[in-house]
Amino acid sequence: MNGKLISLSGFILIGLFLCALLLCGCTGTTETEKTVPASASENPLRETKTQPGSAGxxxxxxxxxxxxxxxxxxxxxxxxxxxxxxxxxxxxxxxxxxxxxxxxxxxxxxxxxxxxxxxxxxxxxxxxxxxxDGIAIITHTSNPVPSLTLDQVKAIYNGNITNWKDVGGNDATIVVIGRDSASGTREFFHEKVMNKEDFVQTQLEKNSNGAVKQSVQQTPAAIGYVGLGYVDKTVHAVPILVEGKAVAPSVETVKDKSYPIARxxxxxxxxxxxxxxxxxxxxxxxxxxxxxxxxxxxxxxxx
Missing domain, CATH: 3.40.190.10 (Periplasmic binding protein-like II)
Known part of the structure; x- marks a missing residue:
């Protein structure tokens, strides 16, 4: 009887020993994976961030x-x-x-x-x-001004002309819309059209060509200026009088240099x-x- 108990105890001890070995092996593998991360070359799915300036x-x-x-x-x-x-x-x-x-x-x-x-x-x-690019002067489609001279555009933007009726448009106070100080379009317009004179203080400043266009579309008495690529049928592009001839902004008139506001x-x-x-x-x-x-x-x- 005692011999049988000893044999049974021995089997139990051997079984426990084998289980312990298996558990240690599993735990050791897990800890190794946590503390020694795989390199990017070892793991092709590893997430990496590409910085600006790198190839691609x-x-x-x-x-x-x-x-x-x-x-x-x-x-x-x-x-x-x-x-x-x-x-x-x-x-x-x-x-x-x-x-x-x-x-x-x-x-x-x-x-x-x-x-x-x-x-x-x-x-x-x-x-x-x-x-x-040509810079187009735009108005609302309900106010299709026949033409403006550069001096008239300047007078509108410096506040000397304030009503559309004075330049062939509707009887309405002009809403002047321009660009913000970061704009290259504004810089060019300020030098080429304004001769570096100040803009009227009531000018509404927008941060993009698209914002200027949208404001003019929504404001019947507005005037704005945008790059040629932003002109379409939703706004009226005002021809500029050059030596008595009205020249509309277009690819052709910019290319042949007959349109005076280009950069x-x-x-x-x-x-x-x-x-x-x-x-x-x-x-x-x-x-x-x-x-x-x-x-x-x-x-x-x-x-």
Missing amino acids: VLTITGSTTVLPVAAQAAERYMDTHPGVDVQVNGGGSGVGVQSAGEGTAMIGMASRDLKKEEKEKYPGLREHQIAI PLNFLTNGDPSGLIAEFISFIESPEGQQIVIDEGFVPLSR
Whole structure:
């Protein structure tokens, strides 16, 4: 009887010992996996974050005028370069200059030339013209003003003309709509049309071409200015009187230089472009890229 009990106890001890070994083995494997993480090469599904500036990522920031061209070009480029991520954001030409100059974006967008102080602050910036744009003066479709001279446009924007009836429009107080201080369109308009005179204090400032257009669409007595690519049948584009001839804003009149309010659209890089930056700029300058410029309502570069 005692022998049987001893044998039974022995079997029980052996069984417990084997269970302990199995438990230790399982626990040891689990702890090893927690404390020694696999490298990215060992685990192809491991999540990694790609930083701007690495191969395959291109960041573009700035002018809302240039934005539609850059966005469409980005989509087309990524279609044929599946490993590339082109990220396009607005913010205005001032933001584009600063972002390119300080390296927070790889390409800046500007709807004007660089100013003297910007060149001094960011001496490494390079301008790459990608298109030409006309600035259209727009009114509500219910107020189709026949034409305006540049002096009349200036007088409206500095507050010397306040009623539409004084320039061939409806009998209504003019609602002046313009752009905010970050806008390259505003900078160009201030220099080219206003001769650097102050805007009327009642001017409503908008942060994009689209916002100006929408405000004019919704305000019968409004006037605004937008890039040529934003003109359509929902607003009236006012012809500008040049030597007695009314010239409407269009691709043709900007190209032949008969329309007087036109400016360059630029990409900006910090230093001479290379790699992905150079490849994307070359794409914009190519026939396919210039067709995007045309499709967006702007004027292509002459080649």
